[in-house]
Amino acid sequence: MLYRIGHKRDVYSCGCKFHKRALQEVYAGLMILDEEYGYERNWEEEGGYAMIAETAEDVEAIKVYIDIEKHPPEWVTTISHTGITSALFILNNEFTIIVYMPKEILPQSLLSELED
Numbered sequence: 001m002l003y004r005i006g007h008k009r010d011v012y013s014c015g016c017k018f019h020k021r022a023l024q025e026v027y028a029g030l031m032i033l034d035e036e037y038g039y040e041r042n043w044e045e046e047g048g049y050a051m052i053a054e055t056a057e058d059v060e061a062i063k064v065y066i067d068i069e070k071h072p073p074e075w076v077t078t079i080s081h082t083g084i085t086s087a088l089f090i091l092n093n094e095f096t097i098i099v100y101m102p103k104e105i106l107p108q109s110l111l112s113e114l115e116d
Contacts, residue, residue, distance in 0.1 A: 002058040006043030022084040047095030076113040
């Protein structure tokens with residue numbers, strides 16, 4: 001299932017089956033987005049949210065929101081000891097999305113950007 005999460009308060013109740021350490025990173029990322037974009041923002045329209053993909057089908061669903069094959073991320077990194085990657089996409093000055101997914105389903109376009 002593809003999860004779209006707009007605020008840090010929703011991370012642990014979203015139902016995602018990621019490792020606790022990975023969810024802590026999602027929380028930390030959303031904490032920054034909440035601080036930068038505001039806690040009361042309409043994140044679906046104004047940006048500043050996270051997406052969590054658990055399956056290859058979820059990766060395909062992400063493409064409704066981001067053309068991950070053509071839009072380069074600012075960075076792609078692995079969350080220590082989890083097998084989960086995170087990628088930051090800045091779609092314009094006011095619209096940021098952080099995408100989290102297992103490394104084994106990471107598309108080639110993102111795998112080539114993975115920081116060591």
